Amino acid sequence: MFFRQNLTRRDALLVMVGASCVYLFLAAASYGLQTTPTLTVEGPLTQISLERERKIVTMLSTLTVTATTTETTTHLASPTPTLQSTLIDLGLEPDIPETSIVAHAPGWTLFRNLYMSNGTLFLLTSDSSLADFPEIRMMTSTGLEAQNTPENIAAREPTKENMDFISPADARARWGGDYTKGERNRVWTVEGNTLLFNDPPQFLNHYYHFVAELLLGTWAFIYGAFHPATGLMSSSSSPPSISAAFNQPSFNVQDNATYQPPPFTRAIFIHSDTHGWRDSPGFNAYFLRAVFPALTVEVQRDWEDRVMATVPDKSGDRSTLTADRAWHFPIALLTDRSAAHRGVVCGSQTQRTAAEAWHYMVDNGGVDRVGAWWGNIREAIWRFASATPIAQAPLxxxxxxxxxxxxxxxxxxxxxxxxxxxxxxxxxxxxxxxxxxxxxxxxxxxxxxxxxxxxxxxxxxxxxxxxxxxxxxxxxxxxxxxxxxxxxxxxxxxxxxxxxxxxxxxxxxxxxxxxxxxxxxxxxxxxxxxxxxxxxxxxxxxxxxxxxxxxxxxxxxxxxxxxxxxxxxxxxxx
Known part of the structure; x- marks a missing residue:
């Protein structure tokens, strides 16, 4: 009888909106009954199940990928896999994930689950002996410009304000909410993979130091760290309370026989302004944009914004002050020039910061000695410049x-x-x-x-x-x-x-x-x-x-x- 009545345009619109809501509700309920999506990897990696009830990772798209590794290449079952995207929410997680080291050489450290609060990088660990971590001075420094004086050398030694360890209990007290009462943790994830450059502008605005030291060392390190031949990513521990979907980034594969490390999302120049990392001829920016066109660049002001966002707001009624917050970096490569010079290869043999990264990965079987590992970078800038290099016989x-x-x-x-x-x-x-x-x-x-x-x-x-x-x-x-x-x-x-x-x-x-x-x-x-x-x-x-x-x-x-x-x-x- 309802449909025999004369409907106004308003009534018709309401009926359509109601029908759409019912459809969306039924679709969501149907999705909730589906099997939990799984990422299966054969070889050195482990099977990953995404735990829906933990509400840690919200899947935006899902994919089942099987990877078979050999000594030289990574092969995927599909030549054109769909990328998996995740949002990480640690708000109601009872255990904030601990920090682990994927790979380390002096001045080059690849972290899982690195934290920053009030400008301090925190390594969250329950290991009272701290035996699994390098010396802090071999990972970071104060970031001051380098001068060859005893006073300056001492001033570049890191303090607890630069990097410190924090226990799970202290992290819970500082950043945690009472999840049993529905209070959220005050830990906010910086999605994707992050490059943290702790170098001063002193060398950043020079083509050689920027490209042939910083970027070359960065590529050598991430190329080797993620390469299946090294086993570094699979051997580094993953916190049991966190889905490994974001701890094990997907390989960025061009075809079945070409290996590339996963793409990095952003580069943060902690001590440089927007001009400090650019050289006068303009090759630094040209190179960076040509090779990493999707990379987001943040500078010192952006880092200061992140620092200030973690500090309690002291304005207004002091009885309602907000507590400390922390930024969470699921995957972060920290590079530090002063720390690299504390290593033997850089400090005593070559004076090249990239040498620490390259030699470490050569020793671990992650990069070769004939420059094939740099081929992705070299060819990317060739394409950008429309270069047609002379045809060469293959390696x-x-x-x-x-x-x-x-x-x-x-x-x-x-x-x-x-x-x-x-x-x-x-x-x-x-x-x-x-x-x-x-x-x-x-x-x-x-x-x-x-x-x-x-x-x-x-x-x-x-x-x-x-x-x-x-x-x-x-x-x-x-x-x-x-x-x-x-x-x-x-x-x-x-x-x-x-x-x-x-x-x-x-x-x-x-x-x-x-x-x-x-x-x-x-x-x-x-x-x-x-x-x-x-x-x-x-x-x-x-x-x-x-x-x-x-x-x-x-x-x-x-x-x-x-x-x-x-x-x-x-x-x-x-």
Whole structure:
């Protein structure tokens, strides 16, 4: 009888709204009766069941993935898996999850469940002996600029205000609510994976230090830490009270045979303002955006906002003050320059912070020695610049096929690139520069007469666009020039059996900057003093004599051309 009556538009609208509500209620009830979603991983990982009744993780989308690991690759059952997204709510969780270390080298620490309150990073643990944690001074510092004085060295030592341990009972008293009464914990999760850069701007605004130290070390560390060959992610403990769905990030897989670590969500420059991490030529921002287009960047002001949000509000009626809060980082990589220099590899051998990360992962089988681990980064910036590098033969495996035994191939073509610094503050004697150019031109012309396709590029980077610089470097077999920022472009080169960097120093001077980086990326490095060269393991000692930064650096062009020819034709001892 109801439907025979004349309905007004308002009545019809109400009927439609009511029907929609009934439909949504029935759909939700039906979903609640379904089987709990499961992420199943074969290999070093464990089966994960998402406990709906714990209300820890709210699934936005679900997926069942089976991963099979070998020594070199990660394979997924589906080449185009659907990504799993989670929201983590620790509000009514009776036990705040404890902190664990996935991997650690001096200055490089990958955490599960790291906390921050009032500017202090907290490691939540019930281990009274703290035996499972490195020394705090090997993980962090005060973040002050580095000066080589006893006072400054002491001032950079961390205090309990920088990092401290906290017991579950103290964490409950400080951040916890009474969950039996429905009171929520005051712990707020920063979703995703976070990079915490504790370095001062002193080195961040320099292309080499930003890209070839900070980003290169970061990639080496996360590439190795998540690689199935190391077992680091699966071996680090996971709190039993927390679903591992957010503790074990999904692999970001391009295809069935390509491994990549999971993407990181944000980078936080704790001590830098928005300009402090950018270099004058603009390559830092270019590189970061090209390689990590989805990465969110936060700076010191953003970090201060997070700090202030955890401090009790002291305004108004003091009887209603809010208690402390904490930020929860499910996965966080903390990097610290001062802590890295406290390590043996960086502090005593190379003075390169990235060396601590790279050597640790080499020792654990997470990265190779020929630069294949850097391939994702190198190729991403090639694509961004529309570079078409010379086709190369694929990497070869030794007879046992192990990841660490990758072997480089010969180059498809030979390209020599000389970066001229003759308009910069550190440069060659003008006559020596001209003599070097002449010697290289004669070498290339002679090889062409022999039927070999050799190419020579004489470039001034400051007169080229960034895209043009990337395209030139993507094809380069030999990169040479005076010690300086332009040699950072070696990170854009494709390693081959003869790829090398030739660095010209004022005689008596030497620094590990480009020497160590070249070798970490699978290329040889030669240090040149006028007509004499040095190579690993017989490098000179680090020194900065008078004239190191000058405009009268000598070099004997024919000797450099002979070195380049011998390297390209396998005439030098390995």
């Amino acid at each position: 070869k495996h030794a007879s046992d096929g192990k990841f660490m035994d990758l072997q480089l191939a010969d180059p498809g073509e030979t390209v020599i690139t000389y970066i001229s610094r003759q308009s910069s503050r550190r440069r060659l004697i003008q006559e020596d520069h001209e003599g070097l150019v002449t010697a290289l031109e004669e070498l290339v012309n002679r090889k062409r007469q022999e039927g070999k396709h050799w190419e020579l590029n004489i470039v001034q980077a400051e007169r080229m666009t960034k895209d043009e610089q990337v395209r030139v470097m993507s094809k380069s077999t030999i990169l040479l020039g005076v010690h300086g920022n332009g040699l950072t472009h070696l990170v854009l080169m494709q390693p081959t059996r003869v790829s090398a960097v030739v660095e010209i120093f004022f005689p008596g001077g030497f620094a590990h900057d480009y020497e160590w980086t070249s070798r970490a990326l699978g290329m040889r490095h030669f240090s040149v003093w006028n007509d004499t060269y040095f190579t690993h393991p017989n490098e000179p000692r680090v020194d900065y004599p008078e004239g190191f930064q000058g405009i009268s650096i000598p070099v004997y062009g024919p000797a450099v051309a002979k070195l380049v020819e011998d390297q390209l034709e396998h005439k030098l001892p390995s």
